[in-house]
Amino acid sequence: MAGVKGRSGGARPGAGRKPKKPAATGLADPLDFLKAVWLGEVEANVAQVRAATAALPFMHKKLGEGGKAKDDAEAAQKEAAGGKFGRRGMPRLAAADGKAVK
Known part of the structure; x- marks a missing residue:
């Protein structure tokens, strides 16, 4: 119909922006609602x-x-760090200037 006078142009079925859904979509979850708005x-x-x-x-x-699981994971990490290669305290000195150290 390109060459027919009065028939070119105009609205075509299915063309243009699609209409948006109304706000009452039944989305009970706020995260789903915010995603739909986004x-x-x-x-x-x-x-x-x-x-x-x-x-x-x-x-x-x-x-x-996190709750209890996060606290348990931190406690397990601290316990694992104190094993064979964990950080140790300062060495205890047996004597200083010839005197016993308590």
């Missing part, structure tokens, strides 16, 4: 983003945080 799949207002950011620490912990 990727542009969901249009959210500032209050929704702030609420999801505030709720995030209650559902997901930070990568660096």
Whole structure:
């Protein structure tokens, strides 16, 4: 239809930007909601983003945080360091200037 007068140009089916999903998508997890906002799949207002950011620490912990497992790992590391090649204290002197050292 390139050469037909009045038929070239205009809207084509499927062309253009795809419509965004509404904000109520049923995403119960704040991390999934924030990812959807970040990727542009969901249009959210500032209050929704702030609420999801505030709720995030209650559902997901930070990568660096740990509980008992982290403490146990640190204790095991300290125990392993005190083995054959671990750091030792200062040597005890048997005598100093001919006098016994207590």
